[in-house]
Amino acid sequence: MSKQSGGKISRRKFVKLTGGAVAAAGMTSAFLFPARAMAQQKTLKIVQWSHFVPGYDKWFDNVFTKEWGAKHNCNVIVDHIAIGEINARAAAEVSAGKGHDLFMFLAPPAAYEKQVIDHREIYEQVQSKHGKMNAVAERSTFNPTSRKFFAFSDSYVPDPGNYRKDLWSEVGFPNGPDTYHDLLVGGKKIKDKSGHPVGIGLSQELDTNMAVRAILWSFGGAEQDEHGKVVLNSKHTIEAVKYMRDLFKQAQTPEVFSWDPSSNNRGILSGKLSFVQNAISVTRSAEKDNPDMSKNIQLTPALKGPVRRIAAEHVMSCYVIWNFAENKEDAKLFLADLIDNFESAFKASEFYNFPSFPATVPDIQQLIANDPKAVPNDKYKVLGTVGNWVTNVGYPGYATAAIDEVFNTFVLPTMFAKAARDEMTPEAAVKAADTEVRRIFDKWK
Amino acid sequence: MIRRQRWLGPVMFMPAILYIAALVGLPFVMAFFYSVGDVKVGSVGYHFVGLRNFISVLHNPTFQIAVRNSFIFTITSQILVLVGSTTLALALKEAFPGRRFLRFIILLPWVAPVSIGSIGWKWILDSLYSVISWVLVRMHLVKAFDTPVWLGEPKLAMMSVILVHTWHMLPFATVILLAGLTAIPKDIPEAASVDGAGFFRTLFQITIPMMLPIINVAVLFGMIFTFTDMTVIYILTRGGPYDTTQVIPSLAFFTGILGSDLAEGAAISIFLVPLLVVVAYMVLRSAHRAEVT
Numbered sequence: 001m002s003k004q005s006g007g008k009i010s011r012r013k014f015v016k017l018t019g020g021a022v023a024a025a026g027m028t029s030a031f032l033f034p035a036r037a038m039a040q041q042k043t044l045k046i047v048q049w050s051h052f053v054p055g056y057d058k059w060f061d062n063v064f065t066k067e068w069g070a071k072h073n074c075n076v077i078v079d080h081i082a083i084g085e086i087n088a089r090a091a092a093e094v095s096a097g098k099g100h101d102l103f104m105f106l107a108p109p110a111a112y113e114k115q116v117i118d119h120r121e122i123y124e125q126v127q128s129k130h131g132k133m134n135a136v137a138e139r140s141t142f143n144p145t146s147r148k149f150f151a152f153s154d155s156y157v158p159d160p161g162n163y164r165k166d167l168w169s170e171v172g173f174p175n176g177p178d179t180y181h182d183l184l185v186g187g188k189k190i191k192d193k194s195g196h197p198v199g200i201g202l203s204q205e206l207d208t209n210m211a212v213r214a215i216l217w218s219f220g221g222a223e224q225d226e227h228g229k230v231v232l233n234s235k236h237t238i239e240a241v242k243y244m245r246d247l248f249k250q251a252q253t254p255e256v257f258s259w260d261p262s263s264n265n266r267g268i269l270s271g272k273l274s275f276v277q278n279a280i281s282v283t284r285s286a287e288k289d290n291p292d293m294s295k296n297i298q299l300t301p302a303l304k305g306p307v308r309r310i311a312a313e314h315v316m317s318c319y320v321i322w323n324f325a326e327n328k329e330d331a332k333l334f335l336a337d338l339i340d341n342f343e344s345a346f347k348a349s350e351f352y353n354f355p356s357f358p359a360t361v362p363d364i365q366q367l368i369a370n371d372p373k374a375v376p377n378d379k380y381k382v383l384g385t386v387g388n389w390v391t392n393v394g395y396p397g398y399a400t401a402a403i404d405e406v407f408n409t410f411v412l413p414t415m416f417a418k419a420a421r422d423e424m425t426p427e428a429a430v431k432a433a434d435t436e437v438r439r440i441f442d443k444w445k
Numbered sequence: 446m447i448r449r450q451r452w453l454g455p456v457m458f459m460p461a462i463l464y465i466a467a468l469v470g471l472p473f474v475m476a477f478f479y480s481v482g483d484v485k486v487g488s489v490g491y492h493f494v495g496l497r498n499f500i501s502v503l504h505n506p507t508f509q510i511a512v513r514n515s516f517i518f519t520i521t522s523q524i525l526v527l528v529g530s531t532t533l534a535l536a537l538k539e540a541f542p543g544r545r546f547l548r549f550i551i552l553l554p555w556v557a558p559v560s561i562g563s564i565g566w567k568w569i570l571d572s573l574y575s576v577i578s579w580v581l582v583r584m585h586l587v588k589a590f591d592t593p594v595w596l597g598e599p600k601l602a603m604m605s606v607i608l609v610h611t612w613h614m615l616p617f618a619t620v621i622l623l624a625g626l627t628a629i630p631k632d633i634p635e636a637a638s639v640d641g642a643g644f645f646r647t648l649f650q651i652t653i654p655m656m657l658p659i660i661n662v663a664v665l666f667g668m669i670f671t672f673t674d675m676t677v678i679y680i681l682t683r684g685g686p687y688d689t690t691q692v693i694p695s696l697a698f699f700t701g702i703l704g705s706d707l708a709e710g711a712a713i714s715i716f717l718v719p720l721l722v723v724v725a726y727m728v729l730r731s732a733h734r735a736e737v738t
Contacts, residue, residue: 087703091486111705112487195590203597204685255572257686258597266573401485405704409507410685417687432506439504443706444485 042074044330047089048104050080052281052352059348068337074330083206083261087408093322101325102334105151106315107407108140108392108399113150116320120149122332126339130357137356139392140316140399151318152335154342155353158386159210159314161300162268162282163275167196176275176300180218180243183275183303187251190274198251199273202244202417203259204410209393210312211277212416216240217395218305223406223437226396230441233434236307241419241426248420257417269293279314280380284350287373295375299382302389309389316392316399317353351380358387402444411436479711486705498712507688508713511696518607518678518692519671525611526667527660530618535648537619538626555616563680566609570595570681599689602682606690610677614670618663625659626652661731668724672717693717 046065051057057080065076079100081089086105093099094115109116119141127133137153163176171189173182187198200215201208216222220236248256255263264276269286271293276282286294302311321331338345342360345353351368355361368380394403406412415433418424424432480499483492502508537548554562569576578592587593595605629652637647653660675694678684684691684699691699693713701710 087486087705091702091707094486109487111485114489115487202686204683204688254594254597256597258572258594258602258682260567260683263572270573272573401487401705405700405706408703408705409699410688414507414687417685421687423687436505436507439501440704443501443709 042072042327042330044069044074044076044102044327044334045079045100046076046102046104046334047079047081047100048102049083049086049106051349052279053284053348053350056345056349056352059344064338064341064344068334072330072333074327076334097324099322099324101321101327101331103320103322105318105320108316108318108394108404109151109320110143110399110404111401112320113143113146113148113401115323116150117323117325117328118148118150119152119321122152122335123149125332125336126357130339131359133356134358134387136313136316136390136392139394139397140313141318142398143400144398151320153316153318153356154335154338155317155345155349155356156313156390157279157315157317157352158354158383158390159214159277159279159302159311160383160386161275161277161303162297163300164196164268164273164296165298166296167194167274170194176298177303178300179304180215180247180306184243184247184251187247187274191251196272196274197253197255198247199264199267199276200244200247200252200256201259201264202248202256202413202420203263204413205259206261206315207264207276207278208256208259208413209407209410210314212244212412213393213395214277214302214311215244215305215416216412217310217391218303218308219243220305220307222396223403223412224394224397224441228397228400228402228441230434230438232437233430237430238426239306241416241430244416245420245422245426257421268297277311280350280352280383283374283379284352287375291375299379301382301385310391310395311389312393312395313390317356351383354383354386354390400444402441405440405444406437409440411440476711476714479708480715482708484707484711486702486707488707494708498708499715501709502712502716507691507696508693508716510688511691511693511713512716514603514690515672515692517603518610518690519668522607522610522614522671523664523667525607526614526618527664529611529615530622530663531653531660533615533619534622534626535652537623551619552616554613555620559613559674559676560680562613563609563677566605566612566677567596567681570605572597596682597686599686602686602690606678606681609681610671610674613677614667617670618667621659621663621666622656625656628659629655658731662728665724665728665731669721669728672721672724 051060061078065078068074069076083106090103090105090109090112093103094112123133133153136156140156141151141153142149161176165174165176167190168174168176168186171186171193173186177183177186183198190196191198200211202212216237219240221232221234221240222237223230223232225231255267264273264278265282265285267273268276268282269290280299283294283297283299286297302309319335321328325331339357339360342355342357346355346361346364347367350373351371355364358364361367365381365384368383369378371377371380374380392399393407394400397403411433415429418432419426419429423429478491481493481495483494533551537544537551568574572592572594575592575595577595578587581587582589582592593601596602633655634647634651637651642650673694675692675698678690678692678695679698682690684695693716697710697713699710700713701707704710
């Protein structure tokens with residue numbers, strides 16, 4: 001039946017002939033019209049923030065992605081957006097069901113779990129090569145209930161203390177405060193003596209969110225326990241709130257209620273503040289714009305509280321691949337290759353991005369202990385212990401969608417601020433915040 | 446010709462209808478749909494939950510603060526806008542050298558994007574670099590280390606956002622009132638003047654009563670713009686300090702977009718609807734009256 005006769009062409013032959021013709025036409029057109037051939041390349045679309053360190057974006061956009069694109073015959077398009085636009089942009093892409101193949105968040109995007117692929121496969125591939133990821137990355141991208149990795153973290157940013165060495169030396173703390181008690185005692189002395197206040201924010205913004213969490217945890221309090229149960233209303237939390245109230249009254253000024261994320265940077269760089277808790281954006285800005293001040297601003301690890309020494313990551317780099325991404329395979333490959341090249345990323349970010357996979361920067365201690373831009377050269381050496389004190393938002397549990405809403409609606413900054421201003425007693429402020437956290441947790445059950 | 450006229454009207458009208466349907470009607474329907482569902486930013490399905498989101502919102506103390514603040518923000522700024530725009534309109538009606546330039550300057554805050562203007566004000570009111578505080582210090586009215594924290598003290602922060610919003614809204618109301626003022630026949634105030642009426646008597650017994658329909662339109666439009674606006678507050682205070690400048694639209698944004706709970710964000714914004722319906726009804730009635738008179 002299938003045999004054909006005479007001048008007739010069999011179906012198989014027809015497919016071969018036409019297929020060959022189409023391939024030849026394609027090759028010819030690729031030769032004649034290289035621009036059109038380029039258009040047939042695969043495309044990988046990435047969106048991420050405009051990095052604080054411009055050198056990182058230069059490396060990422062002009063070196064790494066270019067080389068990666070050439071190697072994989074893929075046209076990599078990188079779009080940069082401001083921090084404040086990230087959540088709205090993500091919501092818009094999900095709503096449209098269209099957008100970038102790789103979307104980078106600066107906080108754990110647990111609420112988007114159902115819209116993203118399980119990133120486990122990438123983690124497994126990377127871990128087989130570079131060893132285990134650190135706890136902060138795991139607890140920021142994994143949902144223990146669904147057992148799904150809703151994001152992939154390449155890095156996080158530490159949140160150390162930045163202090164004025166000259167001012168703190170004058171009051172007997174040449175190495176800056178080591179504990180929250182030191183901060184209160186020394187900060188008060190400095191303010192009384194020279195008028196320079198401490199700069200821990202009490203406003204509705206990122207840096208405050210991180211700083212008050214560090215105080216809360218250091219005093220033994222937490223929003224939730226390791227199983228995700230709300231435990232905010234505790235004597236530890238009340239003690240933390242009382243401490244913040246004392247710190248505000250004795251060593252700060254009301255301007256902390258009006259701050260945005262860049263206010264404490266400006267405050268210490270202008271010479272007004274004696275201490276802030278922030279990423280190394282402070283010291284890097286000083287090195288670039290104010291070398292004299294740079295010598296005076298030094299770093300200290302997370303301060304020790306009555307219970308522990310701990311601080312949140314300042315920002316958490318979390319990439320997601322949407323379910324609707326058009327080029328999932330290259331997106332996965334890209335992330336794995338980014339980790340392979342993380343030492344370059346670490347250097348390009350000027351030590352801002354710390355690795356989620358510690359083994360990717362094996363000589364990290366040597367690098368940070370000898371930075372030619374820093375005065376002294378080992379200024380960043382204190383970050384060598386960051387693995388011992390950094391944790392995720394949601395500690396001691398995981399970074400869940402409920403924790404994210406608590407974070408983004410500023411429940412904790414409001415709790416601390418109301419007590420600091422005596423709008424509420426510490427007990428009442430904690431109770432009100434606990435009620436609000438429970439209300440939010442109930443919604444996300 | 447008659448056939449052409451029959452379809453020309455609807456065709457000309459269609460872009461406006463499409464615009465309103467796509468950019469106002471559809472989002473409104475979706476907001477209502479979301480508010481009775483369990484929609485989060487990452488949801489893949491939809492489940493009807495009745496009034497659960499509204500009940501949850503009512504249990505949120507910040508919502509109660511936001512409702513109160515919305516009224517304070519709107520009513521105070523509209524009173525200031527009304528007084529300011531009436532004064533400006535009366536002043537700008539008279540011919541004097543540089544009037545056109547002054548009108549242009551006054552119109553600028555309305556023409557410039559509100560976000561740009563608000564960022565400028567953020568710097569003017571900054572805790573460290575406030576030019577206002579600098580001037581006050583130089584005039585020895587405040588101490589250098591004890592300057593007012595314009596955006597950090599609850600009352601000052603509310604006052605600041607109200608004044609910045611008033612600054613933005615003033616030109617719009619001024620232009621409307623100026624149009625109304627120029628429409629008053631000149632012979633009426635002239636006759637009053639001949640009869641011995643002074644400036645204030647003419648103003649309160651002739652000018653303002655005659656402008657009342659147009660004033661109503663300006664105020665009611667201003668109320669709608671103010672109740673639904675969050676730009677000034679988002680840029681200046683983000684609802685702080687500790688939620689003391691939070692208003693309904695900003696809380697809806699924080700909860701819905703930043704907090705990822707679209708359903709509750711929609712429920713918060715839906716609370717504005719009855720309020721806006723009343724205001725819209727009053728706008729339409731005032732406009733109708735103005736048309737009739």
